Amino acid sequence: MATGTNTRILEAYSGLVEWARSTAGTPGRIYEHQGSSLEQSGDNVPTDERYNNSASSDSINYAIIIRGLVYPSNDPPFNGRGLPIEIRVPDGYPAEPPEVYMRIQLRHPNIEKNGRICTELLDPETGYEDMSLIEVVKLVVQLMKEPETDTGVDSEALYLYEEVQSTYNQNITAAVMAQERR
Structure with a gap:
């Protein structure tokens, strides 16, 4: 496991x-x-320019970067499809919040470019x-359904x-479908 990763972060990650x-x-x-990033040594560096954009987090050291899919809804516009996310957990978690990134181009009121x-x-x-990492995931799912x-x-x-x-629904559906074709 990663050096310097504190016990609370590892417990939160294991719980997720x-x-x-x-x-x-x-x-x-x-x-x-x-x-x-704990499970893959050296192979977790994203190749897509979008993955590397750290926006406001230039000075933050991440203890772990988690990748997964969230499933906001079986109904339109998501139609039961998964959206790839990346949760960047800082060394100061849980006192400091994680940053969550959508790993596809998705025009949504609460997603930056x-x-x-x-x-x-x-x-x-x-x-x-x-908040726990599970609560973070639930928050993201709720936000996708109800901005x-x-x-x-x-x-x-x-x-x-x-x-x-x-x-709006057509745009979301198109983005989700385009991601699936990759």
Whole structure:
């Protein structure tokens, strides 16, 4: 395992992996674990430019980077399909919030251009309180289904979500389907 990774982070990570295993194949599954920087030595460096964009996190050291799929809904616009995410857990977790990135191009009111998912509940300056990695995943799933419209970072996606729902849903479905063809 990674040197310097504290026990609380390892316990939180193990809890997430076990939870993902216990819900696999069930109708209520919302997360599928795909791996982490602890499981793959040296082979976890993303090749896509999007993966490497660290936005506001240039000075943060990550204890672990977790990859998985979230399943927001069986209904449109997600239609039961998984969305690839990356959870970047800082050395200071759980006192410091993890950063979550969408690993596909998805126009959503709460996703920045670099893929970072923005919500007050993961912002250390406005609303973050210690939460488990399972709670982080559940938060992301809920946010994908019901965007926080008062704190949107993509104004065009926010407009479509609020005013032209059919176009918003078509855009989400198209992005999810395009990701599956890769």
